[in-house]
Amino acid sequence: MGLFDSFKAKQEEQRKRNPDNLPTQGQLTLRILVGGYLFYLIYQLYTGGALENTGWRLAIIIVSMILFAGFGAYFLYNGIHAIMNRDYFDPNAVPSDPEKADTAEEPAEPEKEEED
Numbered sequence: 001m002g003l004f005d006s007f008k009a010k011q012e013e014q015r016k017r018n019p020d021n022l023p024t025q026g027q028l029t030l031r032i033l034v035g036g037y038l039f040y041l042i043y044q045l046y047t048g049g050a051l052e053n054t055g056w057r058l059a060i061i062i063v064s065m066i067l068f069a070g071f072g073a074y075f076l077y078n079g080i081h082a083i084m085n086r087d088y089f090d091p092n093a094v095p096s097d098p099e100k101a102d103t104a105e106e107p108a109e110p111e112k113e114e115e116d
Helices: 002-017 025-047 056-084 098-103
Strands: none
């Protein structure tokens, strides 16, 4: 159970550092790649002769192409929009809240020797 306890402790620490639950830049990049892959699947269905089917198969293929286009556009737009507006969680950033800044470690200033 020690493994799960440390995992839960890390999750709690991340929740405290990211209270808005924003995605990281890597997660947004992955969403953009997934959106692009969905459009690639549409292209493969279109050029692969899938539209030559008839009946229910054609209807299912057309519905899946529409769903892929919708989800792909959603992932692409939201990922690109969030990255361009810098609306993501950066775990290496210095907190901007004064309350959080007190807990952050500040670099020590070198002591100056007084000259007589």
